[in-house]
Amino acid sequence: MRIGLLVNRGKPAARRFVTGFVNWLSAHGHEPVLTPDTARAFTLKVARLPDAEIVRSVELLVALGGDGTLLRAARLVGPRETPVMGVNLGGLGFLTEFSTAEARTGVTAFSRGQHREERRMVLACRYGRRRGFALNDCAVNMGRTGRVIKVVVRADGEFVNRFSGDGLVISTPTGSTAYSLAAGGPVVVPTLAAVLLTPLAPHALAARPLILPADGTLEVELAAGSEPATFNLDGQQVWPLTPGRPVAIERAGFYVRLVTPAGKSWFGILRDKLKWSGSQV
Incomplete structure (x- = not known):
């Protein structure tokens, strides 16, 4: 072999x-x-x-x-x-x-x-002509200025919230024990199909983590006038973000086949x- x-x-x-x-x-x-x-x-x-x-x-x-x-x-x-x-x-x-x-x-x-192997869901991300995917998570992070950014989130076209703070982690269940967990997100059984939203140092006590269905389209974008930010995919790719241009995030059409003990x-x-x-x- x-x-x-x-x-x-x-x-x-x-x-x-x-x-x-x-x-x-x-x-x-x-x-x-x-x-x-x-x-x-x-x-x-x-x-x-x-x-x-x-x-x-x-x-x-x-x-x-x-x-x-x-x-x-x-x-x-x-x-x-x-x-x-x-x-x-x-x-x-x-x-x-x-x-x-x-x-x-x-x-x-x-x-x-x-x-024994487990099929782990993956997030597929689109931003203009850019394409990428994440097994663990993707995140909107503040830019070089280190100032608060404002992130607008929509689920299947419906407004969810505008998060002000250091950013936002969008995670798979597999990634729930990674960046999301460090930011106070929940631990989720990794074989489930779900998407986690975990705010990073939000400027509102009521801005809590959310768990959404995996089937659907999530859009995240910088609000008009927001400070610069980047979009990070599994720590492997980084895209600069422009206010008013959304990143579309969906469940990928493939899995990662993870061999487990x-x-x-x-x-x-x-x-x-x-x-x-x-x-x-």
Whole structure:
């Protein structure tokens, strides 16, 4: 089986783990494929392709690093829906659910068709001629002036609210444990179909997070006279925004197929990552 590896080489554990993992894959009949830069950096004699070409030629893409690495992998895969498996090389890692100790078992299960995977919804965004998508979230953020911005939101053409503050996070359920959570948004089961709106430091106590249906079109735009702002997609793309020109956000016509560890529950991951101390008794 041909397996692509997308590696965050900046992680301290990357060199040692990736070298051993590549050797194990080869010894078990798999063909690991790396980018030329990673193969050179780790002195590995493997198939080498640019990352955009890797996703077109593999049956499984393994993201080795943190959640940012997996978000990059999801962006490369896009509508192809190549399964993505995340291996955590250190850090919080809600998306990179496999530990380094579980990575080999995960690949073996996948190769035998005994793996578990979840279909995670994606947001498709349009702004003029620009197109992009987000697995976690997209956000309207204040610009260089650091001054309050005003964001108008409409759902299927109906006015929702005008939010004044530092910005607004538009999140998928998968992204509910990321930027939205840090801004006070709710935690949502990641396999649900919904869109979360979480204001950033709003200048009104009544401006609370909202959960909207996934089917429909959401429009966000800077109000007339607002300070400059940007539109950030999963921390991977940034678009400058102009007042009066809306960004259209919809549920994408494809999913990210996320390979997850057998025997782990989402609630168990929450308890571990968020350090919940409650017990059943």
